[in-house]
Structures are given as C-alpha cells and as structure tokens.
Amino acid sequence: MIIDLRSDTVTKPTKGMLDAMMQAKVGDDVFREDPTVNLLEQRIANMFGKEEALFFPSGTMANQTALKLHTNPGDQVICDKYAHIYNYESGGASFNSGISCKLLDENNGMFTAEDVLKAINPNAYYYSKTSLVEIENTANRRGGSCWDFNEIKKIKAVCDENELGYHLDGARIWNALVAKNETAKQYGEVFDTISVCLSKGLGCPIGSVLIGDSNIMQNAIRIRKIFGGNMRQAGYLAAAGLYALDNNIERLAEDHKKAKEIGEELTKLSIVKSVEPIETNIVIFELNKYVDEERFVKNLADKSIYVISMGGGKLRMVTHYNYTDAMHETLIKTLKTQTI
Structure with a gap:
C-alpha cells in the first residue's frame, strides 16, 4: 500500500469519473463547439454569479492570464510573500506580463485592508503603478488557511476606492467553502476574477477555470491562445470537472x-x-x-x-x-x- 501525501494533485480519476469522461459529447473547442466544455464553463460561471468562464489546462495559466487582463507592463501587483503567483509560477508575472510584485508578510499571510492601503505606490511617474491585489484562498504555503471573508470585503473597498483590480487564486477555494460554510456566489460578488482548480481536492486529472464578468474577460481567450492553451476536443477533460462538481465537493x-x-x-x-x-x-x-x-x-x-x-x-x-x-x-x- 502506497500512501502519497505530497499533494492533493496525486489523485487518479475514480471509475465514475472515467465513465463520465468516456461518455462525454465533444467538439472543437477552438471553434467554441465543444458542448461539454461550454457546459462546464457556464455552470461554474453561474455558481460564482459571473458572466463568463474559460477552461484552462492549468491553474498557473489561468492565473497568468488574469494578471495580463488586469495589468500593463511596468505595473505592480500586491500579494502575500508566499503567493503561488510569485513563488511557483516560474517568474511568469515578470516574463509574461512585465509586472512586479509588492510582497506583504503580515498576519500569517492574511494581510488586511490597511496593509493593502499602505502598500499602494504613490501616484508619481517614478513609481510602478499599483494595478492589482491578489489573494490565495486557501493559502498553500500558509498551511491551507482560510481568509476571513469580512476582511476580503474590506480589501475590496480599498480596491474600489483606488481603482485596483482584485483577483482570487482559488486553487483550493472548494476547501475554503466547505471549511467556512461559505458560498461561491459570495466570492463572485467581491472579486473581479477568480481562478478555480479542478485537480486539487476535486480529483480531476487536469483543468482550471477562470471566471469574471464580460468586460474583464473579453481578451481571456486571446491570451490563452498566446500562451498555447487552446485545446480541441477538451470535453473529455471538462466532463471530469462536471463529475467532480456533483460528487467531490462535500x-x-x-x-x-x-x-x-x-x-x-x-x-x-x-x-x-x-x-x-x-x-x-x-x-x-x-x-x-x-x-x-x-x-x-x-x-x-x-x-x-x-x-x-x-x-x-x-x-x-x-x-x-x-x-x-x-x-x-x-x-x-x-x-x-x-x-x-
């Protein structure tokens, strides 16, 4: 018996998930004609109360796309010092988007609205322009800890007052929802963009979804194409996500x-x-x-x-x-x- 506790990404599909994948109706997703991908995207968008969702092969690609949607080269994103976008995405923030990270190390990663306010750069041409605040829920390097939703809303107010985007790396958002008895719609009401992972926790072999309203998501599919993330008959993979949403959250x-x-x-x-x-x-x-x-x-x-x-x-x-x-x-x- 092998006991593998290195990550929740080591899971393999169950028979039920494999059966769902093999029975999936598929089409060419580059032409936006894969019915199972379309169904998964619409379902997750509805869960979070957002207008648009886009299926990605990885959470890193979904996060990197969100960074590009929110920023221009030379801009800065505020995040925790242990954030996945900074530590585990191969320097993609700088390589793909030409942006820097303002790293916070407060309250075991759960920085406050006041911390964000202090971290915003002055409005002077010789500073990087602060454009985005990013949080990770649950926080991987912080021991799978969950954010206080009241503080999340306070940070949103700071973002609105200072015209900053607000992105959630929700790789393990499903764990947070279960642990805190919260709803997806609560998060959709607060964040401009959210990436959710289907392979962590939910047991899918591959896949993440980026969610947002139409105005912020209109270029997401173009950026996914630039990153090489367009797929063809991806419905076989999306079917695993639909199965997981029905069976693996609770x-x-x-x-x-x-x-x-x-x-x-x-x-x-x-x-x-x-x-x-x-x-x-x-x-x-x-x-x-x-x-x-x-x-x-x-x-x-x-x-x-x-x-x-x-x-x-x-x-x-x-x-x-x-x-x-x-x-x-x-x-x-x-x-x-x-x-x-």
Whole structure:
C-alpha cells in the first residue's frame, strides 16, 4: 500500500469519473463547439454569479492570464510573500506580463485592508503603478488557511476606492467553502476574477477555470491562445470537472478531518517542534533542529509513505480522496513509532 501525501494533485480519476469522461459529447473547442466544455464553463460561471468562464489546462495559466487582463507592463501587483503567483509560477508575472510584485508578510499571510492601503505606490511617474491585489484562498504555503471573508470585503473597498483590480487564486477555494460554510456566489460578488482548480481536492486529472464578468474577460481567450492553451476536443477533460462538481465537493470535509487528526498525532512527537494550525487539508510541521530531515523523510518513504519537504526543517502532508481510511490508520500507527 502506497500512501502519497505530497499533494492533493496525486489523485487518479475514480471509475465514475472515467465513465463520465468516456461518455462525454465533444467538439472543437477552438471553434467554441465543444458542448461539454461550454457546459462546464457556464455552470461554474453561474455558481460564482459571473458572466463568463474559460477552461484552462492549468491553474498557473489561468492565473497568468488574469494578471495580463488586469495589468500593463511596468505595473505592480500586491500579494502575500508566499503567493503561488510569485513563488511557483516560474517568474511568469515578470516574463509574461512585465509586472512586479509588492510582497506583504503580515498576519500569517492574511494581510488586511490597511496593509493593502499602505502598500499602494504613490501616484508619481517614478513609481510602478499599483494595478492589482491578489489573494490565495486557501493559502498553500500558509498551511491551507482560510481568509476571513469580512476582511476580503474590506480589501475590496480599498480596491474600489483606488481603482485596483482584485483577483482570487482559488486553487483550493472548494476547501475554503466547505471549511467556512461559505458560498461561491459570495466570492463572485467581491472579486473581479477568480481562478478555480479542478485537480486539487476535486480529483480531476487536469483543468482550471477562470471566471469574471464580460468586460474583464473579453481578451481571456486571446491570451490563452498566446500562451498555447487552446485545446480541441477538451470535453473529455471538462466532463471530469462536471463529475467532480456533483460528487467531490462535500466530501472535502473528510480530508479536513483526517488532516486535523494527523496534526494531533504530530504534536505528540518529541521530534516535532511545531505544527501549524490546520483548517483544511494541508498539514505543515517543523522538525526539531537535531532531527535529520532527509532521514525522517526517507524513513517514511521506506514504509511507502511519501511526504514533501518545504525546506528549513518544514514538511508538508496533504490529504485527498485517494487517501483512504485504511491508509490513515496505517499512517497514524507509523507516526507513533517515529523517534529519529
């Protein structure tokens, strides 16, 4: 039995999802004639109360498209220092859009409206023009933490007052909605653009969707084409997304429960220095300095348990729907024996 907790992207489609994919009606999406892609886009747009949605092969491409829609070369985006758009998209913000990032490191990544106001550059020609505020919910490097929606709305007010765009990297927004008992429409009312991932948490083999109103989305398909993201009979992939929306959202609560139980077990280990607060399906913990991190990871790997190192003594485990009750029981028993 292999227990892979490196990410919630390691899942494989279930039989039900595969059956839905194989039965999909397809067409040429470059001609906008794939009925299943069109259905997925319309459904997600309706969920968030937005006018338009566009299917992408990856969340990175969806985010990068949003950055281009909101900015011009030389502009600046305000985001958390651990934001995915800054750390894990291969410098795409500068390469693709010619923009820079104003990095905030406040309140464990949950910066406030006041922080945003202070970060806006003065209106002088020798400063970069601040054009966009971006947040990530849930926050990956911040331990899968969820934003306070009241603060999100306060930041929106700052954006409106200062004519700034507002983008949500919602790669794990489904986890946040389940954990906080919030609705997609709440987020659609606040953000100008939202990217949502179908492979993280929901278990699809591929796919993200960018959502927004018509005025901001009118050039999205052109930018997707520039990035090489246009697909043909993509309905086979979109069908997985439709299946996931019907079957895999509510069950995210099970992943959250297992993650919290893992965290509780880790806090009991003498070799563990700290475990970050767990709200959703991500467990980030730090080993004591005397513990050999590589040896710890290898010890688990020798038992067919795979976790990922984040550097600096911190490691990550991510629960997902392929992580079964039997795997969970095995992991908990194994953790109890970890002493070096």
